[in-house]
Amino acid sequence: MLRMSATDRLSLRAALWAATFACSLPTAADDAGFTRCLAELRTQAAAHGIDSATFDTHTRALPPDMTVVDLLDAQPEFTTAIWDYLAALVDDERVADGRAMLAQWAKTLAAVEARYAVEPAVVVAVWGVESNYGRNFGQRPLVQSLATLSCFGRRQSYFRGEFFTTLKILQQGHIDADKLTGSWAGAFGHTQFMPSTFMRLAVDFDGDGRRDLVGSVPDALASTANFLARAGWQHGRPWGIEVRLPQGFDPAGAGRRARRSLNTWRAAGLTHADGRALPEGDEAAGLILPAGPTGPAFLTLRNFDALFSYNAAESYALAIAHLADRLRGGETGFYTPWPTDDPGLSRAERRELQRLLRARGYDIGEVDGVLGTNTRRAIADLQRQLGWQADGRAGRRLLEHLRHAD
Ligand code: CA
Numbered sequence: 488m489l490r491m492s493a494t495d496r497l498s499l500r501a502a503l504w505a506a507t508f509a510c511s512l513p514t515a516a517d518d519a520g521f522t523r524c525l526a527e528l529r530t531q532a533a534a535h536g537i538d539s540a541t542f543d544t545h546t547r548a549l550p551p552d553m554t555v556v557d558l559l560d561a562q563p564e565f566t567t568a569i570w571d572y573l574a575a576l577v578d579d580e581r582v583a584d585g586r587a588m589l590a591q592w593a594k595t596l597a598a599v600e601a602r603y604a605v606e607p608a609v610v611v612a613v614w615g616v617e618s619n620y621g622r623n624f625g626q627r628p629l630v631q632s633l634a635t636l637s638c639f640g641r642r643q644s645y646f647r648g649e650f651f652t653t654l655k656i657l658q659q660g661h662i663d664a665d666k667l668t669g670s671w672a673g674a675f676g677h678t679q680f681m682p683s684t685f686m687r688l689a690v691d692f693d694g695d696g697r698r699d700l701v702g703s704v705p706d707a708l709a710s711t712a713n714f715l716a717r718a719g720w721q722h723g724r725p726w727g728i729e730v731r732l733p734q735g736f737d738p739a740g741a742g743r744r745a746r747r748s749l750n751t752w753r754a755a756g757l758t759h760a761d762g763r764a765l766p767e768g769d770e771a772a773g774l775i776l777p778a779g780p781t782g783p784a785f786l787t788l789r790n791f792d793a794l795f796s797y798n799a800a801e802s803y804a805l806a807i808a809h810l811a812d813r814l815r816g817g818e819t820g821f822y823t824p825w826p827t828d829d830p831g832l833s834r835a836e837r838r839e840l841q842r843l844l845r846a847r848g849y850d851i852g853e854v855d856g857v858l859g860t861n862t863r864r865a866i867a868d869l870q871r872q873l874g875w876q877a878d879g880r881a882g883r884r885l886l887e888h889l890r891h892a893d
Contacts, residue, residue, distance in 0.1 A: 511554045517639070521551040524638035528647065535651035549633040552627070555671040559640045563665055565863045565879045569802050574831030575856070576806040577813060581834075585615045585814045597706045599692065601796040604722040606633075612811035613711045613797065617679040623675060624701065625669040629653050632684070633673045649673050652682035661689075663697045676700030677707030688714045713780035718793040726790040726808040727772070729760040729783055729822050738780040743773035743787050743801060752786060754841070760784075763841045775801055783821040829882040838882050843889040874893035 521748060525546050532542045588594065588611050596607035614620055633653055636646035653673070657664050658774035662676075668857070669675030674786040678700055680689060692709035700707045732738075733756030746770045747755075757774075758764060760783070772786040785791075785805070813819065832840065834856035841854045841862060849865035863879035870877040873888070 494615045499551055499871040507780050510762075511553045511557060513553050517551055517553060521635070521638050525549070528634075528650070531647075532585065532651065532654070535565050537596050537651060537654045537658060541654055544632045545654060545657060545664060546634060549634060550629055552641070554633050554636065555627070555632045555635050556640045558671045559642065561736070565861060567830070568776070568827070568880070569782075569805075570823075570825035570827055571880065571882070572802050572829035573806055573809065573836050575858075578808045578833035578835070579819075581615050581619070581787065581789065581810060582813045584620055585810065588614065588620050589814060592704060592708065595692075595708060599705075599712045603714040603716040605715045605720050606722065606811070608811045609715065609720075609807070610816040612710050612807045613715075613794075613813060614677055614708065615810055616803070616806055618677050621677050621707075625671075625674065625679075627668055627671055629667045629673055629675055629682070630657075630664070630671050632669070632671055636672075646673070649682045652686055656682060656685060661685075662701050663775065666701045677704065678711045680710065680714075682712070686709075687802065688717060697717065714797060715793050718796040720793045721788055721789055723830065724790055725788060726794065726804075726811075728765065728786045729788040730757045730765070730774075730786050731760050731762065731823070732780065735797060736780065738776055741774040741776050741794065743775050743786075747771050748772070749786070757786070775805075777801060777805060781826045783823040783825065799876060807890050827882075829884045832881050832886060835883055836883075836886055840889065841864075843886075847889075 529542050529546075532539060550799040569855065577864050583606075589607055595864075596610060599605070599610060611620075618624055624632055624708075630650070630653055633646055633650040634819050637643055637650045639817070640646075654669070656662060656734045657667065666774070667675060670679065673822070675681065675682075676685075680700060681688055685698065686699060689700055689706065689710040690713050691698045691706055693703050696702075698710070700710060714856070730752075734890050748773055749765055750767055750769065752772060752774070753767065765786075770788065772788055773791075774789055776782065777785075787804075791804055791808060794807045795801065797803070798808070809821075837856040837858060838854050841851050841856070842863050845854065846860065847869070848863075849868070851862045851865050852859065862881070866881055866885065867877040867879040870879070875885075
C-alpha cells in the first residue's frame with residue numbers, strides 16, 4: 488500500500504473541500520467576470536445618483552459571494568406544513584417576548600399609532616416575525632450579496648436596482664456600512680426591508696436625521712407602521728374572521744382575491760367558527776383554507792391584504808395576524824384544529840428535539856430551534872430506522888418518542 492505524503496493528504500483535503508463547496512467558491516473566471524461587471528456598474532453609478540467615491544469605498548477589493556447565487560436557485564429539500572410554520576412563528580416564547588416589547592416601547596408605539604394609525608400589537612407582531620424583535624438581522628454584508636446578484640444569476644436587473652439603492656443608503660449616511668448586513672437576498676434590519684422598500688417607506692422617527700432600520704427601534708417600528716398604512720391598513724378593524732363552512736361547501740370558490748360581500752358569504756351558509764352568525768354588510772372578504780377544506784377557514788378582510796403586501800404569502804400574513812391577536816390576549820391556536828394528529832413544535836420544543844438528536848450522536852450543528860438541513864436530515868435518518876415515513880419533519884410524535892426512548 489502506498490503511503491500518502493503530506494502533500495497528497497493536503498491536496499486530497501483540498502479536493503474534498505473543493506467538491507463540497509464546488510458551487511459556492513468563486514472560480515478565477517467568476518472573479519474576473521465580477522471585476523468586469525463591477526467596472527460596468529461603476530459607469531452606471533452616476534446615473535443612479537451615486538458618486539464614484541461612494542462606489543469605490545464600498546466595492547474596492549470586494550470578492551463575489553457565490554453562495555448567494557446558489558441560494559437564488561435553491562429548491563427546498565423539505566416542505567413545511569402550515570401548522571409547523573405557525574407553531575414556531577407564533578409560540579409562547581414569541582408571545583412573551585412581544586408583550587415585553589409592547590411594555591418596553593409603549594411610549595414609542597403610542598406615538599407611532601398616533602401618527603400612522605396602526606395598532607402597537609400589529610407593529611410588534613411584524614417585528615417579531617421579521618427579526619425576532621431585533622435578534623436576527625441576517626449576517627451577510629448587503630453590498631457584497633447584492634453586488635454578486637447584480638452580476639450573476641437570473642435576476643440581475645432587479646438586484647442591480649437594489650444594489651444601487653444600497654449604495655445610496657450608505658451615501659446618505661442612514662446606516663453604517665459595517666452594520667448593513669441582512670438576508671442573502673438583501674432584506675435587512677429590524678423590519679427586514681429591501682433597500683428599495685427602505686427608500687420608499689422608511690422614516691426617521693427618533694429625529695436624528697437618519698432613517699436607521701438597524702440601530703434605531705423607533706425608526707424601525709414607525710417604518711413598519713408607515714408600510715402598513717400605505718398598504719391600506721384600517722385602524723381598529725379586524726384582519727379577518729375564522730369561519731365554519733356549511734356542509735357540502737365547494738372549496739373551488741375560495742381564494743384571498745375571490746372577494747365577496749359578507750352578506751354573500753352569510754347567504755352561502757358560512758358562520759363564525761363557533762356557529763354565531765357573521766356580521767351583515769357589503770364589506771368584501773376573501774376566503775382562505777390554508778390546510779384545505781378540513782382545516783381552519785378564514786374570511787380575510789382588507790387588513791389581511793395589507794399584511795400580505797409586506798411579504799407575499801398567505802401563511803406569512805396569517806402568522807402576523809395570529810401573533811398580533813395573541814399579543815392582545817387572544818386564544819392559542821384556532822377554533823378548528825389543523826388536520827393532523829401530529830402537531831408542530833414550538834422553538835423550545837425544537838431545541839429539545841435537537842438536544843435529543845445530539846445525544847444520539849447526530850451532528851445537527853447549533854441547538855438553535857431552527858430546523859435546517861442538518862436537523863432535517865438527521866430526523867429523516869432516525870425516521871428510517873424507526874420504520875416511519877422519512878419526511879424529515881419535526882413533529883410532536885417524534886419528540887414524544889425521543890423523550891421516552893432513552
Ligand atoms: Ca433616526
